[in-house]
Amino acid sequence: MKDLEKRAQQSANNHSNTSNEQASNSKASDKKPSTLPFTGVGLTAVLAIGGIALASHSAQAVSPLAIVNGITSSGGVGVSKDILYGDEPSQDLDIYYPKPLAKAMKAQTAIKDTYPMVVFVYGGSWENGTKEEYAFVGKSLARAGYVTAVINYRKAPEHPYPDYVEDTAKAIAWSYNNAKSLHADPQRMAVMGQSAGAFNAVAAVSNEDFLAPYGIKPSDIKAVVGIAGPYSYDFRKFDSATAFPTDATPDQIMPDRQLKGEQPPYLLLTAENDKIVYDTNTVNMTKALKDYGARVEVSEIEGASHATSIGAMAPPLRWLNDVRSQVLTYLDKELK
Numbered sequence: 502m503k504d505l506e507k508r509a510q511q512s513a514n515n516h517s518n519t520s521n522e523q524a525s526n527s528k529a530s531d532k533k534p535s536t537l538p539f540t541g542v543g544l545t546a547v548l549a550i551g552g553i554a555l556a557s558h559s560a561q562a563v564s565p566l567a568i569v570n571g572i573t574s575s576g577g578v579g580v581s582k583d584i585l586y587g588d589e590p591s592q593d594l595d596i597y598y599p600k601p602l603a604k605a606m607k608a609q610t611a612i613k614d615t616y617p618m619v620v621f622v623y624g625g626s627w628e629n630g631t632k633e634e635y636a637f638v639g640k641s642l643a644r645a646g647y648v649t650a651v652i653n654y655r656k657a658p659e660h661p662y663p664d665y666v667e668d669t670a671k672a673i674a675w676s677y678n679n680a681k682s683l684h685a686d687p688q689r690m691a692v693m694g695q696s697a698g699a700f701n702a703v704a705a706v707s708n709e710d711f712l713a714p715y716g717i718k719p720s721d722i723k724a725v726v727g728i729a730g731p732y733s734y735d736f737r738k739f740d741s742a743t744a745f746p747t748d749a750t751p752d753q754i755m756p757d758r759q760l761k762g763e764q765p766p767y768l769l770l771t772a773e774n775d776k777i778v779y780d781t782n783t784v785n786m787t788k789a790l791k792d793y794g795a796r797v798e799v800s801e802i803e804g805a806s807h808a809t810s811i812g813a814m815a816p817p818l819r820w821l822n823d824v825r826s827q828v829l830t831y832l833d834k835e836l837k
Contacts, residue, residue, distance in 0.1 A: 570634070576816075583595065646837075703786065725836040772822075
């Protein structure tokens, strides 16, 4: 996917980020340092909002993800960092707590309320990204009242499919099993992902074989949100092939062909101006889920590029598009 990454860099005139995933002409990427390729007003607007004045040569060295995190205040939310959900490198996560919960935890007062929970999986072509780069998502969801786990997972090419999906399932199971100790309700838990992370989230939940080793069923998850995910494409035609076994075929791997077990409800979002992951992925995934009997809602994020489909989750960037309001409206309906 280096070829698409280069084109994305040129067309945006800055940086490559969390994904370069395409299907039926889609795939995934995000090269270190992981950066968010805001298009059009993108990076300029972010810099302006943050009150950061940089010369053009300096701006090119700045990760937009770092800027997004820099302008996203904590809003009083709390965080517990680097919690292990497994024994392998990158099998860890950060937990973000809503402000009232963080305040009570800090004061060591009695906590009677429980909160809905979201497990978030970031993108990055299955090769790049860190949970720290997506702190803005954790903060954003926590500010909306959700205990939120932002997870890491092992990366390709050292760990091709199914390793990163297995890690996602393991992190989901850890979150489910430890929800009560985090003052969250395991019966009100959703899984959310963007780009390659949406693939991971959907794949880990929609095929019961991934959760089965932990005694959890897909139906134990109350909602799944996929944003701009490559659920249905021929990876063999793209550089993303390095994230999959050399002898594998799409029929053996793509989530739209691996459904198994009673399904939770899904919200699948596409970005109107996505030039990285085409909406055929969501069309195919939606059809597969509905044919299987699952409840699926589909919506488009107007004005969003592949990158801003997640970047606008940061409250200071809500004006870019309505992804945050769409996600929260859906989560509130399903979990609260």
